[in-house]
Structure formats: C-alpha cells, structure tokens
Amino acid sequence: MATTSNNDDSPPANFHHPYTPYSVQLEFMQTAYSVLSRGQGQVGILESPTGTGKSLSLICSAVTWLRDHKRSRYETSLESVGENMRGEPEWMVDVALKRRREELAKRWEERESRLERLRAKEKEMEERGRERERKRVRREEGRNEGEEEEEDYYWIGDWEGAGVDDNYGGLSRETREMMARVGLGGGIRKEELGEEDEGEGDEGDVKIYYTSRTHSQITQFISELRRPEFPPSIPRTLVGAGETTKETIKEIPLSSRQKLCINPSVARLGTLSAINDRCTELQQSKSKNRCQFMPNSENLKQTHQFRDMALATVPDIEDLYRIGKEVQVCPYYASRTSIPGAEVITLPYPLLLQKSAREALGIKLEGNVVIIDEAHNIMDAVANVHAAEIRLSELRRARQMLGVYVRRFGKKLKGENRVMVAQVGKVIESLSEWLDGQSKIKGDQGIADTNSLLKARGADQINLFGLIHYIQESKLAYKVESYASHVEDQQQQNAETAGKPSLSSPVLHALVSFLLALTNLSTEGRVFYEKAQPTGPSQATDIKLSYLLLSPTHAFSSIASSARAVILAGGTMSPFNDYRAHLFPSLPDDKITTLSCGHVIPPSNLCVWTLASTKPIPPGNSTTIPDDTFEFSFSKRSSTSIIRSLGLAVLNICSIVPDGVVIFFPSYGYLDEVVSAWQKPPDPPASSSQSIWDRLSLKKTVFRETKGGSSDDILAEYSSAILSSPRKGGALLLSVIGGKMSEGINFSDRLGRCVIIVGLPYPNINSPEWKARIEYIESQSKENNTTAGKEAAREFYENACMRAVNQSIGRAIRHKGDYAAIVLVDRRFGTERIKGKLPGWIRGGMVQGSEGRGLGGLMKELGTFFRGKGEGS
Template sequence: MAKQIPPPPAEAAPRPGSHLADLDFHHPYTPYDVQLEFMRAVYDTLERGSVTSSTANNNNSSSSNSNSNSNSHIGILESPTGTGKSLSLICGSLTWLRNHKRRQFAAALQLDPAQVAGEPEWIIEQMLRRKERELRRKWEEREARLQAVRRREGREAEKANARERKRRKFGGEVEGGKKDEEEEEAEFLLDEWDESGGAGGRAVDDASDPLAGLSKETRALLQNVGMAGVGVDAADEEPPEDEIKIYYTSRTHSQLTQFIAELRRPRFQPSIAEDADSTKDPEQQTETVKQIPLSSRQKLCINPSVTKLGALAAINDACSELQKPKAKHKCSFLPTADNLAATHQFRDEALATLPDIEDLHRLGKTHQVCPYYASRTAIPSAEIITLPYPLLLQQNAREALGIKLEGNVVIIDEAHNIMDAVASVHAAEIRLSDLRRGRQMLGMYFKRFGKKLKGENRIMVAQVVKVIDGLAEWMTASLQNKTDNGIVEPNALMKHKGVDQINLYKLIKYIQESKLAFKVESYASHIEETDCTQSAGRAKQPLSSSSTSSPVLHSLAAFIITLTNPSDEGRIFYEKITSAPRPSSVTTTTTTSAPAAGATATAATDIKLSYLLLSPTHAFSSIATSARAVILAGGTMSPFEDYKTHLFPYLPPQSITTLSCAHVVPPSNLCVYTLTATKPKATDPSDQFEFSFQKRGDKGMIRKLGQALLNICSVVPDGVVVFFPSYGYLEQVVGVWQTVDGIGSGNGSGSQGKTLWEQLQGRKAVFRDSKAASSEETLEEYSRAILGGGDGTCDLRGSSSSKGGALLLSVVGGKMSEGINFSDRLGRCVVVVGLPYPNMNSPEWKARIEYIEASTVKRLLSSSCPTMSSMASATKTPHEAATATSTTGTTRTTTLTREQATAQAKQVARDFYENACMRAVNQSIGRAIRHRADYAAIVLVDRRFAAERIRGKLPGWIRGGMAGGGSSGGSGGGGGGGGNEGGGVQGLMGGLNLFFRARRGGAREGV
C-alpha cells in the first residue's frame, strides 16, 4: 500500500453530520450565539452540497444539462438586519472554502497504488515529498507575488496625491463636424452577414472550447492575455488553475461595496497547511482572501468615446465595433500581446487588494488597460467573485462573462425578492411610440444606405421593418378599444403584416450579431447632431434614444425573444398609457394596482406591450442544479414556503436547509403590539380596524386611525414611521385627515377646531413619501427634524428634539421600505396599516394565479410528485426551523383525483398571494431594529394581524416579541401582542408608556 501524507486534522474540516460546535470561524470579534448558529448553517449547507457533487473543479463545460448536479444543496437562511449577517456569511463560507482546499491538497498528495507497486518505501516517500514541494511551490510563488504587490501598493498610497500620469489619447474618438461619404459608410454601414458565420466571420460552436459562447472578438482578446491557457508564454508564467469559487451577489451596487469592505475584517488560515518544519506562529499563518468584482461595461469601460453613449446596449455594441479588425478607430485599452505585462500587473493588483468596482476602474486607468476584459484574467485564481443580480441570473450574461457555476458555490444576499428579480431580468417592454421612432430611424437609414446593403442584410432589415409594422398595427388598433389593459397571445401579435411567416430565431440572431441597433441609432444621432449644428439649435424632437434608455431596436429584439418563449412560462400584457412616456418596470409589486378596465379619465396617448415571466422555476434551475450549493440569505426571508414551492419544486426536502435566527437585541428592547380595534375587546365592526379593499374607504375608520396615531406620537419619542398599503391609499387617508369633517375628538389643549392633520403636525414634524418626490430629500428633512443638525451637528442616540421628533408616512414596497435604515432615534416606532395584498383583479396577478394553479395540478398528478402533506411536513415555520440542520425524511407519493389536486392547487395559489403580501410587510418591519443596542416598538394596525395564519408568516424574532402575554413592554419588555391585541388604543398606550419609560430608565443606567 502506498504511503500517504496524512490529511489535516478532522476538527479543521468536519464532514456532514460531524459536530460543528467547536469549529473556529475566524470571526474578527466574539460572535453572538445567533451569529454562530448562522455560520454553522452556512458551513453545513456548503458541506452537504460538496458531499455528493462531482469533483471540486468540475468547471470545464457550461453545456451540461440542467440536472448535471441534482445533488446540490440549498440553504434558505434568515438573520435579521443588524445581526452581522454579511460578516457571518463571509466567515462561514470562507472557513468552509479554506478547509475544503486543505482537503483537496491532502487528496492531491495521494499516489495511485498501481504506479508504486513494488517500489521501495524510500522511493515512495521521495515521490510524495516531491509532489508536495511542487504543489507548495506554486502556491507560495503566487502568494509571494501578491504580497509584493500589497507592499508596493502601501508605498504608492502614500504618494498617490503627488503622482500624476500623462493623459493618454483615447482611441475611438472622432472630431466633431460633418463626415464625408466614405467616413459615413465605414462607420455606419452594416457588415456583410450570413446565418452560419454571423457578421464578418465564422461562427464558433465547439462545446469543448472553454471560450465557446463568447464573441469572436472577445475570444481573441482573452486568448491574447492567456485566458484558458491560450497564448501564454510558458517562460513568463504558468497559466493559473481554475479553483473552486464562491459567487456572491446582492441587489444593489452599494451592498456589494459594503460586502467587500466586510471582507477586509477577518483573517483566515491558508488554503495549504504549513509544512511540518515551519517555525511560523500559528496565529500568523493566514492567507489574504482573493476577490474580484465583475460588472458590465457600463461600470468598467474607461474609453470616453464609448461611455458617453450611456445606454448599456449601445456601449456593448460600440465596444464590439472597436474590436473589429477593419475598425478605423480601435480602442487602445483592449488587452493585447503588446500590453500583456500591464494586464498581468492589473490582475495581480486586483487579486492582492480586495477591490470594488471603483477600484477596478481606477486600476484600469492607472495601467491604461480595459478593466472589463483585464478583470477576467483574475477569475481563475479568485476565491470570491462579487457580481450584481442580472449578471448571475441571466444565463446569456453568465456565458458572456465566462462564469461557470458547476462545482462552485452561489450566495445570493438580500434574497427576499429573488423571485421578482428573476422575473425582472427576463422581462421585456416595447411601446407604440418606440416602434414609430424605430420605424423612422430605419427609414432614414435605409434611404441613405439601402442601395449599398447586400444579400442577407437587405432581406433581414426588411424583416425587421415588417415586424415593427405588424406590432404597430395591432397596438394602434388596440389603442381605440375600450379596455385599458389585458393579456394578448403571441399569435395575435404575429398575424399582422405576415410576421408569422418570419423565422424569429434567425431575426433575433441577426439583430444581435449585425449590430443593427447600434448602427441605426448611431446614424440617427449623427444626423440629428449635424441638423442641430446647421439649424443653430432649433428645437426638434430627437429620434435617437436618450443616453439612459435602451436603444429602440435593442428593446425590440428583447421583446421578440419573448415571442419565442414557451407560452406557459410567461404572458404578454398590454396597457394604455395616458401620461408622458417614462421608464417603468414590467414586474408588478405588492403595492401597485392596475387600473380597472374603462377607468381612464382621459384619452390614452400611447400603449405598451410587456412580457412577465410567471414562474422563476425554470429560469433559476440552471443555477440551482449546476452549483454544488446555493444559499439564499436575507434579513426578512419569511415566509419560506414560496421558495421551496416555486423555486425548488424538483428538490426533495432533505436537499433544503432552512434557518430563522433570533435577533441580537434583548427581548426588553422590542415591543410588538397588534391594534385590532379602538376599544378593548370590541365586537362592533365599527370599532374594529380592517383595511381590506372593501372597507378601507370608511372615513370613520380613517379618522380613528388618525386619532390612534395622535396618541402614539404623544408617547413615542423621536421618529415614528407609518407604512400604508399603497401610495393611492396614503393620499386618500391624508385627504380625510385634512378635511373639516376629519376633525378628531381632540385629546390635548389647543386641539379644538383643528383637523387631524393639523393636530399631527402639532405633535411632530410630518413628512410623507410620494412617487414624485425625491426619497433622499424627504429622508434628509425627516432626519434633520429628529436629529437637529442644522448647524452641522447630529446626535443619533441623544435626547428628543424640542417638538417631539417627526412622523414619516410611507408605503409598503415603496421607496422608504427597502434599503433605508431607520435606526435608533429615526425609528423608535414602526406602524404598519393594513395588509398590502396585491391587486387580484390586475391582469398580471390573474395570470400568475392561473399559472400557479395549473402547474400545481400538473405536478400533483405526476406520479413522481410528493403529496401536499409530505411537502407540508418538510415546511416548518421559521420559528420551528431554528436549527441549522436539514429537514430530513422520506417523500411520500400518492394518487390524487383531479378534484383533490385542484383544491390543493387553489390553496397553493392563495398561499403565494398571501406570502407576497407578508414578505412586503416583513421588509417594512425590518427597517426599525438595526443593532444590538437599538430599541423600538412595532404596531400592526388591522384585526387580521391577530390571525395565527398571518402571525405564522412573520419573522421569528417578531413573533418572539408578541409572546409577552398580557403585559406590554413591562420589565420583560417583550411586549405585546400575544395576549393583548384586544386591549384597544388604551391598552396600546399603556404598553408603549411602560416600554419607553423602561428604556429611558435603562439609558440612564447605561443599559
């Protein structure tokens, strides 16, 4: 038997099922219990995914089918905002990664017994030592190179302000002025195109090629800088091996930047164990994390002649144009053999310094090399790759970036909106005004270049015109119809002008490869600039798109793609538009209501077609079944059922881990109260609060709500934030409060004769969110009213302002409900008015419900489908799932009648509808408590919040605050809704008084 180097100690790399309690996660601080629980859940999820996955570096092909790694493990993990979730994700995942790499290193030292059969032991020993030295040498050389870069960066940082670089002339810039005919043809005329070879060259379609799927120009560029082992001078350095990676994504650019900042805090053990003869102190045995951010050309391009185009699609096309061999003005920043040294320098500095997107942009300018392409050279050696949602969720975006998920880890942060995010990146929209503008631009282009277009170009441009005319014909006719919105079948759109006779797949390929949109838009822009110069600035409606919008023909191509999608996956909706055109999202939210048919007061001036993906299952499955493990993490993931049912219906219960962590704040810092009625134990409907769609217009109830808020504002110090179901209802409520008949009973001196609105303004400075107003300005004014700071001073945790603080009226799902922290004095009380159910009568929600019911019936009647009872047994509430272990058990199957399946499917659809509402509520509630020392009251105003079914969908830490029984906010501080939702306004005031009196006492005692 061959002698082997012993693997690292078992406690450094526990296997699934082993004890995780003693594992060191290298947290930079002493972690709280909930942080330890969260890190163990992260580690266990990744470990379970790695057990039955294929080899660690199974990244060689992106063409594997969607079930290539069906043993991947899913973690749905909830940790309230303010509990250090990002740092816990980092420590849990990177501790696992380094332990996994150590196991890989130990496995690599093993010898095949057949190769050493009959060899003396000393020979085997030498072979093992030689192999170990070679592996260690590669690692040490890379680390030494990166350490040298870090030392140099430290020295350069001290001189950064004094250093100036000679400005380089940017390629691709052309002096303004009128172009001659030859210049116009060179810049705007379409290249010859054929379906097999695309525009200007032979197509590449080799599944064994690691660069397959990328454009010809991009392939050549990446080969020049040594990607995939092509074009590298072996004497210079060996091509890096592709290592296992963690792909981390979050919702916004600022969240990614914050995550990268958190990466700099912890220190992790090296991915290779120190040699037995090493004299290093174990405390000094660390290895810096290697991270690279990926983003679009829009964020990373450093060529001003390209970035000035603004729109992402235009920038992408312009970049491709500058790469072509016949391009007159090439981009001088693209990686080539001539600047290979600068590209490698860029790579090493990026890997050594944990850069964010702005750092990469600056680094590219410093080395005069394109950061968009040069960053790819760092991917093989990176451990963590950060990227925004769209680049991960779209398969074509992953392919364009060369992202391989097979065998790697995916972490999606702020994942409470992941299903909406998947729908959003697959959405498409086109307006009649866009089509008319596109038709004009094509006509202008054809008039100038029509005789010079040859072969396929002439045919394909004519087909694009035919599609535009066909869609415009249907939309123009629909503009005259009485219905304002609805669903349209793709066949109905395609029967006009003979569009149904066109090969749409070929047409899409043509638009994408020929750069038709870029050429036509660029020519239209050129003509407009020339006309503007000649007409001395006469006002004229521009044809070309603005710098912030997508080119019309790109939008058209995106919409044509939806016409080729399977009909059961999505629907196409139409909607008349009465206002001026403005950018809008196709994805419906839980707080917007579609206008009812025939409700338009003025004649519609435009109409839009929009595509909505009804189910994220198929679109997300390419991620879930490729990666070894996927973690969905967020502060408000509850309720969990939707993710299991609609994202992972094909996975067995034992493949999904769920966890809902408690909050780090002590129970005494949280008071939760359910206000169901104005009077204690009220049974009269007129005294109850129920803001359902049928009852929310009751002016008497709206006035009683205002009086309750008056009482709350008299007790709660500093900031009170109130969330309403929609902007429309907020305006309706304020309108009642501002009217004379909205005068309250008055409960304070000086209130006689004042409206409720005036009384509220007397208690606190009142602000309200609106669709038109700037959320930043509103928040700034609100904060100043609470914190002061007019003289430049602000006190976040000090005493109340002289007026008593401020009241902010906002909307669930609106601009103030996500991404804004109402910590400390900014949010001492959060009030949620009603349950913000989506508009069930909107065409979008009708289509969603119909799809869920139909797909659920189909799944239930399938012989391989788990029954609803077995699915329910694996779906515990977040409070019950307070451990980091997987749900286990066997999946039962049974035969259902169609009637039984239909009944269960209707329940699944109802749950999805209700869960959409509760996710929005939970996100709004989570704005309040932001750190361990924070405290706040949460008031849920609606009798429906007292229902156990609704409470079961609140986060566990909120339900914990409801468990205080009859005393609200007493010494235990837990507060209250558990047994006192029948206490009315009087009970609420008593509870709030006790809670804030205890908090003021605690503050004086230094608690």
C-alpha cells in the same frame, strides 16, 4: 427560531470572526458551514435580521469552509502520491512525498510573496497613480479626436453571420483566439490552440460566487470582506515555522462594461446597450479603430499585471477601473483573467441570473458555491431579468429611425442585409398595427394573444431567432440609433452633441429584448397590454406591451442544478415556502436547510403589538367583527370611521413615542386618501376644531413619501427634524410598503423608535398580471386537483404580501443596542395564518393577546416600554 438541518458534519470551533460573535451569529455560521460541507446539490435558506452582522457571518462561514476544503485537497493530493506508489520501497515513497510537499509549498509561497510585494507597491504608488490619472484625463479631454468617416461608422457593411459564437457578442475568430491565449475564454478551447493553461490558479478550485441586488450592497460586502483574517489555504505542515499564518482573500468583482469601460469614445455613449454594441464592434477584425485597451498578445504583460494587482488586494469595482486605467488594459475583459485565481467572485444579480451573461463572462457554476444575499426578492429579480416591454410610441420612433437609415444607406444594402432590414420593418409595423387597433377598443389593460401580434405584414412567417441573431451580431440597433441621432444633431446644429452621439432612447434595443421574450415557451410567460395616460398636454395616449415571466423555476434551474451549494440569505426571508415551491420544486427535503435566527437585541428592546380595534375585543368574539375593528381590506379601508380611528390611534402613539415614528401604508393611493381625510376639519365639529393632520403636526413634524419623489431629500429632512429636536419632539414619516423607504433605508436609533404597519398590502388580484400568475400556479399543482392548486395560489399571493410587510418591519432595529416598538394595525395580523408568516424574531417579541386589548392597552404597554428605556415622563 426554526431550524431544519442534518447534523452529520462538524463545523469548526473558530470561524475567524474579527469580533466575538453573538450566539445568533455563531448559529448562522455553523448552519452555513454545514450546508457547504454536505456536498453537491445542497440549499440553505437562511434568515438573519438586519443588524445581526449577516454579511460578516456569511463571509466567515463560507471562507472558513473554503480554506478548510482547500487544505483537505492538498492532503488528498499527498495521499494520492502514496496510493500511486503502493508496493514501492518506503524510501522511494518518502522521497516522492517530500518532493510533492516542496512543490506545493513553493508554488504557494511564490504566489503569496508576489502578491505581498504588489500590495506594498500599491500602497506606495496609490497617490502617484491618482495624480498621473488626473493629468492623463486632462490631456485626453483636450485632445481633438478626428471624425470617423460617416459610412464606416454607421454602415452595417458586409455582414458575416455564419460561424459566429453567440456567447461572445460577435467577436471574430481572430479576437476569440487571442482572448483564449491570454486566459479570457472567448469560445475557443486551449486544446484547439495547442497550448496548455498557464493561468494563475487552479480551475478545479471551488469558488464562491456572491451576488446582491445593488452595486452599493456589493461594495459594502467587499468592505466587510477586508475585515477578517483567515489561515492559509495550505496545511501548516507544508510551510516553514516562520511563514505567515494568514492569507489574504483573493476576490474579484465582475460588472458591466458601463461600470468598467475605460475607452472614452465608448464610455461616453451612456446607455448600456450602446456601449456593449460599440465595444464588441471595435473587436471585429475589419474595424479600422480597434480598441487599444483590449487585452492582446502585445499587452500580455499589462494583462497579467492587472490580474496580479487585482488578486493582491480585495478590490471593488472602482478599484478595478483605477487599476485598468493605470496599466492601460480593459478591466471588463482583463478581470476575467483573475477568475481562475480568485476565491470569492462578486457580481450583481443580472450577471448571475442570465445564462447568456454567465457564459459571456466565462462563469462556471458547476461544483462551485453560490451565495445570493438580500434574497427575499430573488424571485422578482429573476422575473425582472427576463422582463421586456415596448411602447407604441417607441415603435413609431423605431420606424422613423429605420426610415432615416434606409434613405441614407438603402442603396448600399445587399443580399441578406437588405432582406433582414426589411424584416425588422415588417415586425415593427405588425406590432404597431396591433397596438393601434387595441388602443381604440374599450378597456385599459389585458392579456395579449402572442399569435396575433405578428399577423400583419406577413411578420408571422419571419424566423425570430434568426432575426434577433442578425440584429445582435450586425449591431443594427446601434448603427440605426446612432445615425438617426447624428442626423437630428446636425439638423439642430448642436455643436455639443454632433459627431458620435450619446443615445438617450435605445428603442431598437428594447424591441430586441421584447422579441427575445416572445421566443420563450408560451407556458412560462404572458404578454400584457396596458394603456398609459399622456405625460404632457400635447402627447397622445400611449399603449405598451409587457412580457411577464410567470414562474422563476425554469429560469433558475440552471443555477440550482449546477452549483455545489446555493445559499439564499436575507434579513427577512420569511415566509420560506415560496423558495421551496418555486425555486427548488424537485429538491428533496433533506437537501434543503432553513434557519430563522433570533435578533441580537435583548427581548426587552422590542415591543410588537397587534392593534385590531380601538376598543377591547372580548375573548371568543372572533366570529363577530365589531364595527370599529381595523380591517384595511380594499372593500373596507375607505370607511370614514376607520380612517378617523386610525388617525386618532396614530395621534395617541405620537403622544407617547419619542423621536421618530414611521408609518407604512399599503399603497400610494391609500396614503393620499388618508392624508386628504385627516386634513379635513371634524364633521360634526368636536371639542377641537382642528383636523387630525393639524393635531399630528403639533406633536411631531410630519413628512410624507410621494410617488416619484426623492427619498434622499425626504430622509435627510426627516433625520434633521429628529436629531435637532428635543427628545420629546421628533418627526412622523408617512411611507408606503414596497416604496422607496421600505427597503435599504436605515431607521436606526432615534430615527425609528416606532414602526406602524397599516393593513396588508395584497397585490391587486384582479389585474391581468396577477390573474395570469394565479392561473399558472393553480395549473402547476403536483396533486393535479383544484383544491391543492387553489391553496398553492393562495399561499403564493399571501407570501408576496408578507414579504413586503416584513421588509418594512425590518427598517427599525439595526444593531444590538437599538430598541423600538412595532405596531401592526389590522385585525388579520392576529390570525395564526398571518402570524406564522412573520419573522421568528418578530413573533418572539409579540405581546400575547394584544389583538384583543384595544388602543388603551397599547398606550399602557408603550408607556411602560419607553419608560423602561428612560424615555418616559
């Protein structure tokens, strides 16, 4: 366990955990609370192994701190009354204090009473609401909506580019004023409207923004959020003795239109880009068919009803969608009215990590708390949010669609519309010409010179910022793609998809994303080209351009500098160095707190072994590496003897370990190579003519992960083979580090009695992407010398490998009563440098000196370990 902390604060004795917390949970909660207590600019990097109740610990520590902070604000408010009346008679001060206490208590009591009534009403009406919804959906499905005029639906019309607020998707001023009036932001200040804010809640209240990688992880977090009960956010001295001693957490989930849109004509478009464009188009003042669900002055009552119903419960995304359907108001926009009154706001990575998305949603991080869960992949997530790619085949398709559109509407295009559409064509042609030329030269991949991409057709003279702005605000991409798809549908006489189409290939939207990437600073990213093999016999070789963000520092800085505190939490955060160096490089050490918790399991439930060789290695023999040593470096791992020795080691392990054994290989390519070698009969023939694969199949049912295959199907079959087999049988699963089985999959209990890690999955350092990353990190060295730069690059490279390893290791032990063996097959796992990058709980479970004791030592240790669990013979 490694902790760095300033102990100038005092965490409470009670975190209101719904169960009796383990010591590691208590330590985690105390550390998180301390980070939040210290004020502006604090960072916590907290590691708690999967199965230790990390989410619940985060909730209990953060919400306990938030309620304590709110109560202190109430007390400060009362103190300010006394300060402002200094010198006044004592009786006047007492009257003023009494009045202020009554005001605060009345406001809190009225809000809580209203929300409590809504909770009761929600329970009573839940089934009736579901039935009503089913009937309404049936009615809508049977309704024959009239066709819109082709020209009105697809034509750009007279574009009004001036004075449009970028952050609000081209909404008219009328719409934005209306949004501001109902508490939705919209880029118009309340002062401009001459109104005061009457929204529920205090904008000055600190909020907790919680984000995780997937929708299911956020849903799971919200489920955990419903478990604890917390005391009120108002001091007990301000409420009567008979008042409730608890207050439900006020939470609101934010998501995309794709998850929340209740307008059937928009939601059915399918792709996020098409839904976004059509939705914002329906808010324009010139639209003949404005969305009837958009919050406005006519449905203000429903909008406020939505807000209160959302805050009365602890809803997930599905609940918000249901409430929106029930009260007939858009949940995507109406959910923003709940933000001022919310304490916890949940949202997926992209909505937090993109500044434009935060601004569009009205998210203000200043002075608030940001909790990033599953944060081991946060740097990759930042890079992915800013990544973009475009293929030659997509550019050709885009040029074709633009041609179809211009042939139909070209004569109607006037002024700036005509100029801008022509510029889009020039950009497409220039990129196509560059890729065409690149496809004819040798080499499958490389770094593209961004200055040369737009040299053809005069495209380098085009203002990309202005062009991007035009495409986004005029909805050109949506219009062109919709019309082209509509024409194709008519040509195919496909009645099912005629009319408003469901877009399957938003290539112009991909072009806009790529052009946006080109506007980033050249020092922050690189553009790469890569030839792609044809996916079918009739298809030609394709080639794509990809933008890669080299460092997350600048992109993450707006979050790090704004928030009161940022907590990065995960089951396998080790190694920690990268987060300091690449997310918070300017933050002093005393602002960063790190914690690596132990596991909730007893030490006897974990056995970690480094298998460096099948034979024992004498002490002091570290300089000379024996021939049979396991080292799965790229240059050595194809050795026939190493692959065979690995197979025999796995065969021995499967003879002792009951139930499920999961092996993680460094890549799909190497997994295929190993399986192919194991399936061959022995040469020369040994005492047994059976292949290693056949012998493994006699021990356990063997499954293997395939690239692009269904992980759900394999996991179901693997689980069934174990749970339906005798205790000494079971199954063997061959997987890949970084593959579908290495993250988010639960191999608890019998499903994962042993996890075997084969080698270290170092990325291909000779790939253009990694070459660019290494060069960038070397150039950013603070010491500005070659040695320091190379060491920083080596650290980053190793850490990327070890984060993937640590994720795979974490698949096994999932709760307090679980137990498993971890076998690390590679001599490099025995070096201090690599051992230091493993999670603390894994290092604590390592059998000392195992790297020198060979396969015989491992068999003896595993036998003792599983006999101790009642599994041995």
